Amino acid sequence: MLTYLPDTDEYQPINEVPEGTRTLNISGTELRRRLKTGAPIPEWFSYPEVVRILREANPPRDHQGFTVFFTGLHASGKEAIARALQVALNQEGGRSATLLLGETIRQELSSELGFTRRERDINVGRIGFVAAELTRAGAACIAAPIAPYADARRLVRQQVTKSGGFYLVHVATPLEACIKSDRTGVYQRAIAGEIKGFTGIDDAYEAPDDADLVADITKTSISQIVHEIILLLERDGYIGDR
Numbered sequence: 098m099l100t101y102l103p104d105t106d107e108y109q110p111i112n113e114v115p116e117g118t119r120t121l122n123i124s125g126t127e128l129r130r131r132l133k134t135g136a137p138i139p140e141w142f143s144y145p146e147v148v149r150i151l152r153e154a155n156p157p158r159d160h161q162g163f164t165v166f167f168t169g170l171h172a173s174g175k176e177a178i179a180r181a182l183q184v185a186l187n188q189e190g191g192r193s194a195t196l197l198l199g200e201t202i203r204q205e206l207s208s209e210l211g212f213t214r215r216e217r218d219i220n221v222g223r224i225g226f227v228a229a230e231l232t233r234a235g236a237a238c239i240a241a242p243i244a245p246y247a248d249a250r251r252l253v254r255q256q257v258t259k260s261g262g263f264y265l266v267h268v269a270t271p272l273e274a275c276i277k278s279d280r281t282g283v284y285q286r287a288i289a290g291e292i293k294g295f296t297g298i299d300d301a302y303e304a305p306d307d308a309d310l311v312a313d314i315t316k317t318s319i320s321q322i323v324h325e326i327i328l329l330l331e332r333d334g335y336i337g338d339r
């Protein structure tokens with residue numbers, strides 16, 4: 098391996114450098130860190146043309162896309178949090194923040210699907226596909242279906258992670274609170290047996306064991322939950338410190 102000798106401005110095989118000679122190097126880990134954060138890469142390390150190509154292939158985190166994927170029972174607060182997060186991300190600027198709400202996707206992309214396990218998996222798979230494409234294009238994608246099954250959620254995580262960041266937020270508002278706050282009356286109809294296979298009533302909701310954040314709107318305000326998500330994105334460099 099070659100190393101750089103700053104005092105003589107030359108490169109030498111590392112095992113041939115006389116003891117005591119000053120050398121400079123950048124490890125693979127350090128190079129990846131500099132690419133990820135956009136930190137400078139010195140001219141002695143590589144030709145500027147090579148660094149430019151490396152930077153194009155590895156944009157810094159604040160230029161990469163990400164998906165925040167909410168999962169939880171009907172009326173748990175997914176849409177309310179997702180909309181508030183969209184507003185917060187739009188205020189950040191830099192990326193367009195796109196909302197994929199369960200209801201909209203059901204109308205626009207999955208109108209032929211019902212609620213069997215297979216159909217829900219197809220629905221969540223379609224959301225995952227769109228989220229991965231948006232993420233690859235550098236957007237901020239916010240998805241909020243019930244997504245009750247762990248396997249389908251795991252596939253979405255795998256798909257999106259190939260192109261950018263992925264955060265699973267479990268909106269874990271207790272079922273009783275969801276039933277109480279539901280204005281559409283669907284829970285009452287499901288309890289009465291008028292709707293069959295309703296999540297949380299007579300169909301399973303598999304609580305995630307891989308959530309990046311767990312939120313409950315009976316315990317934490319929507320703005321605090323949004324703040325916690327923003328902190329995760331800042332921690333990983335997807336958005337800058339404010």
Ligand SMILES: Nc1ncnc2c1ncn2[C@@H]1O[C@H](COP(=O)(O)OS(=O)(=O)O)[C@@H](OP(=O)(O)O)[C@H]1O
Nearest residue numbers: 171172199200212217220242243244245294295296
């Ligand atoms: N059987 C059954 N189970 C669960 N939900 C049902 C069912 N039938 C209809 N609905 C209404 O559909 C909305 C949930 O759709 P999703 O696409 O988010 O569900 S899933 O992720 O495919 O499981 C959800 O509405 P929102 O939560 O307002 O989106 C439900 O009211």
Ligand SMILES: Nc1ncnc2c1ncn2[C@@H]1O[C@H](COP(=O)(O)OP(=O)(O)O)[C@@H](O)[C@H]1O
Nearest residue numbers: 170171172173174175176177278279280314319
């Ligand atoms: N800002 C808020 N604070 C507390 N509760 C809220 C707020 N916004 C909505 N809710 C309650 O949460 C319930 C479910 O919200 P919603 O976001 O539509 O759930 P989901 O998208 O999970 O079906 C609503 O019926 C409402 O009563």
